Amino acid sequence: MNSNYFVYITTNPKRTTLYIGVTNDLVRRLEEHASQAGNPKTFTGRYFCYHLIYWERFDTPxxxxxxxxxxxxxxxxxxxxxxxxxxxQWIFLNDEI
Structure with missing residues (x-):
């Protein structure tokens, strides 16, 4: 059983919009957000929120x-x-995870 669950905050390149989500695979989820960039049907796509700036790990969903x-x-x-x-500094953390 996976005991890694994450709450994360992403932002857009200008750091003006925040998105908060939860996942059990942070790398995969960030890749999904990035692949939706510019897609008006999703919040993260519409606002280009795929830059990780904060995350927390939990043992249970x-x-x-x-x-x-x-x-x-x-x-x-x-x-x-x-x-x-x-x-x-609101450094984008995508490459650090």
């Missing part, structure tokens, strides 16, 4: 889902503070 819901309920300022605490 429910913990990851609960955290995703929590983060999605936050105001933009609080999300930015979370990202700034771990990645103050």
């Amino acid at each position: 429910q913990d990851a889902i609960d955290r995703e819901k929590e983060l999605k309920g936050w105001r933009r300022e609080k999300k930015e503070a979370l990202i700034d605490a771990e990645n103050p």
